[in-house]
Amino acid sequence: MTDNCWNQIGVCGDRSCLELKTFVHCRNCPVYSTSGRNLLEREAPSGYLQEWTNLLAQKDEKIDARSDRSTVLAIVFRLGREWLALRASVFKEVTRPCIVRTLPHRSNEILLGIANIHGEIIPCISLSKFLGIESPKEAVQVNRETRKIDSYSKNIKSLISIETKQYERTIVLEKESKIWMFQVDEVSQTYRCCQDEIQELTVTTHNLTNSYIKGIFNLKDRKVSYLNDDLLFDALDRKLF
Structure with missing residues (x-):
């Protein structure tokens, strides 16, 4: 053998x-x-x-x-046309959109209500409203090879809406026993960048509420706003509870 x-x-x-x-x-x-x-x-x-x-x-x-060089591990996501990022350490979960129940006399444009995530009741906010991001009148088209839409279809707007919703996700954040959740239009990737890659924010480079943004960094052909999670959590506690 x-x-x-x-x-x-x-x-x-x-x-x-x-x-x-x-x-x-x-x-x-x-x-x-x-x-x-x-x-x-x-x-x-x-x-x-x-x-x-x-x-x-x-x-x-x-x-x-x-x-x-002091690297930062961040998770990049999209709200409307804006690309944002938060420290990966404050992410508790990323899941599909869930049902949000309104709170009597408490729900508003920012505090949408509460949701049940694995048996835990979590307050749900509109981060886009909180940051002053205006929702586009038309569906946002993102450069993805997987999004091929028949340009000859009479119902092209509804097709864009269906394709866009496939990427919607709910993000759950947790920091020092404080938990918040919000819906985003897309979660892109986890990105490790160096501190020197994060550029100082100037008035002319952005149209968001600058109070909660540490700076911006470039990711491929996008400008991503890196949010300050310390200020974000503090502001949410002060303004909503």
Whole structure:
């Protein structure tokens, strides 16, 4: 029996091996498993350990160099035409849109009501209203290859609306036992950026409520507003409760 009989007379060969009637497939055969065990238990070739030690050491140096630049891990999401980001550490959950129940005499444009998330009652807000983001009159079209809409359709506006709703998500934030949730039009990605990538905000670069924005950074062809979660949580507590 050869060392690689499975490639010659086994399932990867001409299937003439008589043992196939018993084991059906080579992976069930003791010859195959013994060969695999011998492969894993063989001695490392000369210089193998040193080579990997050098490679891992180089990788650690790159990580340390990036850490020295004080990186920030943020989650990027969209409200209308605005791209925003918050520290990933304050995200408790990202889920599909859920039913929001209004509160008698308390619900308004910002405090929409409460929702049940896994048995926990959480206040739901309109972050777009809170930040002063105006909802566009027409559905927002985002550059995504997956959004292909028939331009000849008579009901193109309704089709855009349906496609856009597929990306809507509910974000649940938690910080120091304070929990809030809000709906966004899309959650894009988790992004690690360096502090020096975040540009200082100027009056002419943005039209949002600047009080809650630390700065902006570029992500591909977008300008993303990096929100100050400390100010955001404090303001929500003061203004809504």
